[in-house]
Amino acid sequence: MIDIKHLSKSFNDQKVLDDISLHVNAGEIFAIVGHSGAGKSTLLRCINGLERFSDGDLMVLDKEVKTLNERGLNELRSQIGMIFQNFSLLNQKNVYENIALPMKVWGYSKEAIQKRVDELLNLVGLESKKFVYPKELSGGQKQRVAIARALTLNPKILLSDEATSALDPNTTKSILELLQEINIKLGVTIIIVTHEMDVVKRVASRALLLEDGKVIGLGRIEDLFLRPDEKMMRFLGEDEELPAEGVNIRLFFPSNVSYQPIVTQMARELNINFNIVWGKLEKLNDHVVGSLVINVDEEASLKITDYLHEKTEVIWEAL
Ligand SMILES: Nc1ncnc2c1ncn2[C@@H]1O[C@H](COP(=O)(O)OP(=O)(O)OP(=O)(O)O)[C@@H](O)[C@H]1O
Structure with a gap:
């Protein structure tokens, strides 16, 4: 066109x-x-x-x-x-x-x-x-x-x-x-x-x-x-202040999983605590998508990334 x-x-x-x-x-x-x-x-x-x-x-x-x-x-x-x-x-x-x-x-x-x-x-x-x-x-x-x-x-x-x-x-x-x-x-x-x-x-x-x-x-x-x-982050003016201690992990929730209680379920099943640093859910066009940054200690971070990989469709990256 x-x-x-x-x-x-x-x-x-x-x-x-x-x-x-x-x-x-x-x-x-x-x-x-x-x-x-x-x-x-x-x-x-x-x-x-x-x-x-x-x-x-x-x-x-x-x-x-x-x-x-x-x-x-x-x-x-x-x-x-x-x-x-x-x-x-x-x-x-x-x-x-x-x-x-x-x-x-x-x-x-x-x-x-x-x-x-x-x-x-x-x-x-x-x-x-x-x-x-x-x-x-x-x-x-x-x-x-x-x-x-x-x-x-x-x-x-x-x-x-x-x-x-x-x-x-x-x-x-x-x-x-x-x-x-x-x-x-x-x-x-x-x-x-x-x-x-x-x-x-x-x-x-x-x-x-x-x-x-x-x-x-x-x-x-x-x-x-x-x-x-x-x-894109600079363009949107979304500078993040992240904790210097521990490991920061960003979780991306595509539209097919954005309404699932993945985070609380994961915390319960792994029996770990983490700090929520930053997060948002957004409506893009007709889809709801989200991202969340959590901060955990080194040992828990390995459990979390294994869990996310094996049991969910959440995309993640360590920051
Ligand atoms: N007729 C013109 N003669 C000279 N410079 C121009 C002319 N039209 C636009 N410019 C320059 O080209 C650049 C881009 O302008 P344009 O209007 O395309 O931007 P824009 O992204 O639409 O901005 P805005 O949202 O403020 O309208 C600007 O630096 C503007 O000063």
Whole structure:
């Protein structure tokens, strides 16, 4: 669906995207994550041809973007919807007119436009706001209008640039649920650019982590967050203070074992005590995963690692 190979881009002398390679599969919700200035929006703008790049290849919907002329780019963009943090609605037009705009530009008949807008108003749950102007809508409702507008031409891809960053947590949740529904019901591939880890964990199946234009992580959400490597830990700001005495063991609980009472059972069966240093359970997409750091003496650590190996599916590492 989207295939990026060794893409680099500079503004003047500043390299803002540095050797990015990535594949987005049809039908997935993929996240591009990074702190401010990491290059997320620039990468998104390269994908829909709004930004040219200096090196590398970028295939979107079987088209090499850098070879497209203006007409080719317009056609490509008609298959890619986009939503933004600030909604980008036209304030002097009502909800109906805002959603109808792309179809009007492409010359569709009035009947076709009416039918499609009504379908989309139903999808985003705003039938009652059809003739209302943006200033009378809440932030969440404005984003729903923007989502409907982005879907007007039946795009295969939806690009979301910080679409929930200006919304409160409950509204964010409802907009993310709507995006998931669109992904599943309409089969639209969604790329979410965000600096909010909660957004990523809630809806994305895979993510690209960007830092200063470079890829510092790429993979399944469960792998990235359950077993973060050093770069990922720094990225998440999760520095750990570990006891200097004894042995520290980190236990990873994949989703298939995260609800099992493994730790207490192990303590009882081995008849050992340990200190819990740090731990968390997290909901990633639809899975609950967890990690726990325990501190034990040398002798107990051998018993524990043998037990974990023989009797459980828990993954562990000594720190
Ligand atoms: N048109 C431009 N001209 C010059 N520099 C630019 C331009 N657009 C972006 N940049 C620079 O490129 C870098 C990446 O910007 P980009 O907006 O892609 O980052 P981002 O990760 O989306 O950040 P944010 O979350 O703050 O929007 C920044 O250093 C920015 O200053």
